[in-house]
Structure formats: structure tokens, C-alpha cells
Amino acid sequence: MAVIEVNDLRKGYADLTVLDGVSFSVEEGEIFGILGPNGAGKTTTVECVEGLRRPDGGSIRVLGLDPVKDGRKVREQVGVQLQHTQLPENILVWEVLDLYASFYAKPRDWRGLLEEWALTEKRNARFGKLSGGQKQRLFIALALVGNPQVAFLDELTTGLDPQARRTTWELIKRVRASGVTVVLVSHFMDEVEELCDRVAVFDGGRVVAMDTPSGLVDGIDAEHHMRFTVMAGDMVELGGLPGVTGVTRTGNRVVVTGRGDFATAVTAQLARHHVLVSDLRIDKRTLDDAFVALTGRSFDATH
Amino acid sequence: MTKLAIVELKLLTREPGAMFALLIPLFILVVFGSSIERGDTVLLPMALAIAVGLVGLYLLPTTMATYRERGILRRLSTTPVRPGNLLVVQLLLQFVLALTACALLLAVAGTVLGAHLPTRVLPGVLAFLFGTAAMFAVGLLIAAVAPNGRAANGIGVLLYFPMAYLAGLMQPTDQMPTIVARIGEYTPLGAFRQCLRDVWADAAPSPLLLGVLAAYAVVVSIAAAKYFRWE
Numbered sequence: 292m293a294v295i296e297v298n299d300l301r302k303g304y305a306d307l308t309v310l311d312g313v314s315f316s317v318e319e320g321e322i323f324g325i326l327g328p329n330g331a332g333k334t335t336t337v338e339c340v341e342g343l344r345r346p347d348g349g350s351i352r353v354l355g356l357d358p359v360k361d362g363r364k365v366r367e368q369v370g371v372q373l374q375h376t377q378l379p380e381n382i383l384v385w386e387v388l389d390l391y392a393s394f395y396a397k398p399r400d401w402r403g404l405l406e407e408w409a410l411t412e413k414r415n416a417r418f419g420k421l422s423g424g425q426k427q428r429l430f431i432a433l434a435l436v437g438n439p440q441v442a443f444l445d446e447l448t449t450g451l452d453p454q455a456r457r458t459t460w461e462l463i464k465r466v467r468a469s470g471v472t473v474v475l476v477s478h479f480m481d482e483v484e485e486l487c488d489r490v491a492v493f494d495g496g497r498v499v500a501m502d503t504p505s506g507l508v509d510g511i512d513a514e515h516h517m518r519f520t521v522m523a524g525d526m527v528e529l530g531g532l533p534g535v536t537g538v539t540r541t542g543n544r545v546v547v548t549g550r551g552d553f554a555t556a557v558t559a560q561l562a563r564h565h566v567l568v569s570d571l572r573i574d575k576r577t578l579d580d581a582f583v584a585l586t587g588r589s590f591d592a593t594h
Numbered sequence: 595m596t597k598l599a600i601v602e603l604k605l606l607t608r609e610p611g612a613m614f615a616l617l618i619p620l621f622i623l624v625v626f627g628s629s630i631e632r633g634d635t636v637l638l639p640m641a642l643a644i645a646v647g648l649v650g651l652y653l654l655p656t657t658m659a660t661y662r663e664r665g666i667l668r669r670l671s672t673t674p675v676r677p678g679n680l681l682v683v684q685l686l687l688q689f690v691l692a693l694t695a696c697a698l699l700l701a702v703a704g705t706v707l708g709a710h711l712p713t714r715v716l717p718g719v720l721a722f723l724f725g726t727a728a729m730f731a732v733g734l735l736i737a738a739v740a741p742n743g744r745a746a747n748g749i750g751v752l753l754y755f756p757m758a759y760l761a762g763l764m765q766p767t768d769q770m771p772t773i774v775a776r777i778g779e780y781t782p783l784g785a786f787r788q789c790l791r792d793v794w795a796d797a798a799p800s801p802l803l804l805g806v807l808a809a810y811a812v813v814v815s816i817a818a819a820k821y822f823r824w825e
Contacts, residue, residue: 341672363674371672376665381608386601393597394673437673 294319294354294441294472295340301348302335309335311496312349317441322463322473324483324504326578327493333476334374336493337443340474341371354440367396370439370471372430374446380419384410384429387418388436395437404432408462424455431462435471442466445476460485480578490578494586508576511584515574517547517554524566532556598675599683606687611653616695619645623699627707635710638703639790640763643725645695647758647783650729652750654688655736660743668825677824685730692726710794717793724804725786727811732782734818757783779803782810 295317302310310332317323325333338344340351342358342365351358358365378387388401405411408428413421421429427447434442444463448456463486467473477483483490484504492500492507500507514536521543529538529545534553539546545568547557554573561568606612623641630637658681661667667677703709712718736753740746758764760778767775778784785806789799 343668343671366672366674369672371669373665373669373672376669378664378666378669379605379661381605382601386604390597390601391673394675396674 292319293317293352295323295474296352297336297340297349298351299349300336300339300346300351302332302339302344302346309496310339310346313493313496313498314349315491315498315501317472317474318489319472320467320470321488322467322475322486324487324490325474325476325493326478326480326483326490326582328478331493332496333478333493334445337445337474337476341369341443342366367437368440370434370437370442372434372442372444372447374449374476376430378418378429380417382418383414384416384418384421385414387429388432391433392436397438398436399438401432401436404436407465408432423451424458427451427455427459428462431466435466439471441472441474443474443476446478447475448477448479448482456482480582484578492582492585499585500581504578507578507581507585511576511581513576513580513584514548514550515576515580517549517557517571517573518545519568519571520544522567522569524564527560527564527566529557529560532560595675595679595683598679599687602680602683602687606691609653609657611656612691615645615648615653615691616698618648619695619699620702623703623707627703627709630707630709632708633710635791635794638699638709638711639787639794641699641703642696642722642790643761643783643787644758644763645699646692646722646726646729646786647754647761647763649688649692649695650726650733651736651754651757652733652747653691654684654730654733655740655746655750656743657684657688658734658737659740659746662737662823662825663742665825671824688730688733689726693722696722712793713796714793717798718790720804721786721789721793721799724807724811725782725789728782728786728807728814731811731814731818735814735821738818738820738822757781760784761787763787780806782807785810 293316297316298314300310300313313332313336325337327333335344339346340353340358342362345359353365354368356365385401385405388404392398392401405414408431410425410428410432413425418426431444434444447463448459451459460482463473463475475483475486487504489501489503490507491498502510526540526545529535529547532553533556534551535547535549535557537548547553619641622644623637626637661680667680670677670680700711704711732753736746736749740749760774760781761784762770762775762778763783767778770778779788785803789803789807792799
């Protein structure tokens with residue numbers, strides 16, 4: 292069953308088109324990634340789905356409801372963590388959880404959430420005194436305190452150190468394991484690759500691709516490289532193998548360029564002719580490559 | 595809603611600014627109070643106007659602009675509760691704070707300093723309500739136009755001093771140029787102080803000045819509502 296269905300969503304401000312016909316659907320129980328550079332329309336899309344913004348055109352259904360017309364019902368069942376929001380400096384951790392729980396008809400017990408998100412020791416701490424990671428955990432706990440069916444997490448790990456990011460990823464997996472559908476907005480490739488079941492790639496206010504992360508990577512037809520050093524045996528001809536587009540050799544070092552799964556053919560050929568190689572490296576294709584292939588430009592250069 | 599009010603009340607008591615709004619007018623009252631004669635009718639209205647002015651021009655806009663700046667209103671709009679509730683709760687609490695500050699001043703002035711207290715209650719209540727409404731309206735307008743909490747704080751302070759001067763809270767009005775004093779009488783804080791003085795003279799506050807305060811409250815509130823942004 293689709294938890295969220297978005298069809299031909301359009302939104303503009305003055306003469307600037309932010310969303311130009313966005314469509315996607317999110318299935319129950321998945322972690323759905325919304326990936327794209329800054330300004331691609333990710334946050335605007337999510338804000339329309341949450342009912343914070345009124346779209347100019349297109350249709351949105353969240354749990355079968357219209358987020359503008361049935362706003363209250365939608366907000367009862369949806370948990371949100373927003374980018375760039377803070378809490379009052381002087382509010383205590385338990386107070387804010389208790390307060391937000393009181394906003395919902397059927398909230399979760401916030402004491403359990405404190406435990407689950409390792410905040411029990413900090414229950415009497417002021418928000419302003421928490422570390423970045425602790426604040427982040429508190430925001431996730433707040434997004435879950437209403438016992439939602441869908442949680443939106445927007446740029447959750449921006450500004451966290453690598454260790455804290457890894458920890459946060461584990462936490463997001465736990466959210467999904469508890470039966471909550473997660474919509475994850477991110478501009479980090481590695482994060483999306485690690486966490487998401489399916490990804491919508493946004494660029495210039497449109498969805499340019501939607502697939503599993505590995506499906507996106509496999510779908511691209513870009514050249515990549517395989518490198519090795521010949522240890523023993525005579526080098527054989529590799530140029531004619533399927534997928535191989537070029538071979539260069541400098542002394543013992545060989546670099547083979549190709550498309551698709553040419554590496555399997557190359558290693559089989561080497562084995563057949565008893566060529567012993569070492570330092571074998573195949574450049575792993577990543578979502579970054581997929582993004583370049585989809586949009587024709589580098590991801591990093593755009594933000 | 596009740597829980598929201600309780601939490602906001604707790605936050606207000608943790609806010610050093612709230613303490614200042616209570617203590618600064620009290621401090622002024624006590625310092626100058628030692629030199630007043632028994633039955634004085636000038637100092638207490640002044641201290642009351644200062645107290646309400648501090649809450650309305652300084653505390654109220656700073657709190658509200660900070661809530662918007664920190665995205666607290668936006669975060670709230672993703673829950674079943676409307677962010678407007680938070681603004682209503684804040685307005686009520688700030689009103690209670692202004693009331694507390696005035697009650698404190700009246701208690702200290704009436705007992706320790708032996709200042710004159712008006713005999714009739716209703717005119718005093720009217721003057722307080724209209725004056726507070728006008729000051730809060732100005733505070734709301736500051737909150738509406740200030741881009742962040744610090745700016746709201748700055749605008750509040752910048753407005754407070756000229757308004758306090760024009761209202762005759764820094765220098766007696768009879769030592770001011772006549773024209774300035776006349777203008778000052780029709781500023782929100784000036785009209786408020788004038789009304790309080792009338793009340794302390796055991797007269798009814800001038801309907802004209804009450805009308806001026808009401809007009810400020812309505813017109814400025816409408817402007818604030820028009821310019822207010824949730825994010």
C-alpha cells in the first residue's frame with residue numbers, strides 16, 4: 292500500500308519555478324530517500340507533503356488524506372524533524388517531550404522514548420546544554436512522540452561528525468524496524484546508499500530518476516577503471532573482451548577501461564592464461580557517478 | 595493548551611529578562627521613593643508605566659521574534675496544535691507578568707513608602723488595561739517586523755528610550771519644551787502615564803486619552819497581524 296502519493300506537484304514563487312511536475316510514491320515500511328543538491332526542490336516537496344505549504348498544482352495523498360484539507364488528521368499521524376529548527380534554550384528534555392506528547396490524541400510514552408534514544412541521563416538537562424548529537428536524537432524522539440505512521444527526517448546528519456552520522460544511521464534503521472515508514476531528505480550520497488530502499492533523485496525541481504540505490508548505480512552506463520600489477524606470466528590481449536574500451540600499460544601496471552561488468556571478463560581471461568596479478572583494484576561506481584550520468588554534471592559542484 | 599501554558603510559564607521564570615522587568619521599576623521606585631513626600635502622586639504612576647513599557651516593548655517582542663527565528667512556530671505547525679496557540683499563551687503570560695510587576699509596585703509603594711493609592715478601583719483598572727493593550731500592540735508590531743530575536747531586542751530598546759522621554763519618564767514634562775510635552779502626551783506610553791496620573795489624582799482618566807490608547811491598540815495590532823510571518 293502506498294503511504295504517500297504525489298502526482299505532478301507544482302510550486303513556484305513569483306517567477307521562480309521550484310517544483311516542476313514532481314511525482315513519486317512511498318510504500319509502507321520503507322525508507323524512501325529524497326536526494327538532490329541544495330535548491331533542487333527537496334525541502335519544498337516535503338513541506339507540501341507535510342501540509343506546511345500549499346502547492347500550486349498537482350495532487351498529494353498522505354495515508355489517503357489531503358494534507359491541506361485534512362491537515363489536522365494528517366498531522367496526527369505524521370512525525371516531522373525539520374531542518375534548521377531549534378527549541379527554547381531553557382526547556383528541559385523531559386518537558387519538551389511531555390509537551391509535544393500532549394499535542395497528539397494517542398501519543399507514545401515519552402519515558403520509553405527517552406530510554407530508546409539514550410537520553411534518560413539527560414532528562415533534566417536544558418536543551419541549550421545538549422551536544423549536537425544529543426539534540427539530533429531529541430529531534431528524532433520528538434518526531435516519533437506522536438506515534439506516527441510516517442516520519443519525515445530532513446537533512447538529519449548535516450553538521451554532525453562522521454562518528455555521530457554513523458550512529459544516527461543506525462537509529463534511523465531502528466525507526467524503520469519499529470514499523471514507521473521513513474522519508475529521508477538528504478544531500479549525502481553515502482547516507483542514501485546506506486539507508487534507503489528506494490530513492491528519488493531531484494534536480495531542478497523535477498524527479499530525474501527513481502529506483503533502489505543499486506538500481507540507480509547499475510543503470511548508469513559510464514566508463515570505469517580496473518587496475519592491477521602483473522606479477523608472473525605473459526600479459527594477454529584484453530582489448531577484444533566484451534565491455535572493454537581501452538587498455539594502457541606502464542611497465543607492470545595495467546589500467547583497463549570499460550563499461551558494464553567488464554571486470555569479470557578480464558579476471559576470467561587472466562586466470563585462463565595463468566597471469567598472476569596483484570594490487571587489483573576496481574573503481575566502485577557510486578551514486579555520485581549515477582548522479583553525473585543522470586544530470587550531466589557533478590553533484591558536488593552544485594552546492 | 596494547559597500544558598503549553600505551564601511549560602511557557604516555567605520558561606518565563608527561567609528568563610532573566612522577566613526578572614529585570616520586575617526589578618528595574620521596583621529599583622527606581624525604591625531609590626526615588628526615599629525622597630518623596632507622603633501622599634505622592636507622581637512616582638508610582640511613573641514606575642507603573644515603566645514596568646508595562648518594559649514588558650510590552652522589550653520582553654514580549656524579543657520572546658516572540660526568538661520563537662519565530664528558532665523555527666519553534668514552524669515546528670509547532672507540523673503538529674496537530676496550531677502555532678497561534680503559542681502566541682496566545684505568550685500574550686496571556688506577558689500580561690500576567692505586567693500585572694505582577696504592577697501589583698508588586700503597588701504593594702511596596704503602598705506599604706513601605708506610604709505613597710498615595712487611588713481610592714477608586716475601576717478607573718485604575720481601565721487605565722491599566724488600555725495602556726497595556728497599546729504597549730503590547732507596539733510590542734507585537736516589533737515582533738512582526740524584526741527579522742530575529744536580537745533585532746527585536748534592539749528595536750525594543752531603541753523605541754523604549756525616546757518613548758520614555760516623550761512620556762516624561764526621564765524628565766518631568768514641565769521642564770520639557772511645551773510642544774514636545776504636548777506630542778509626548780499622545781504617544782502610547784505618554785497617554786498611559788497621563789491616564790495613570792489622572793487616576794492618582796482621583797479623577798477619571800480623560801476619555802480622549804483612553805480613546806488614543808484604544809486606537810493605538812487596534813491600529814497597531816492590525817498592522818502587526820498584517821506583517822506577521824510564521825517563519
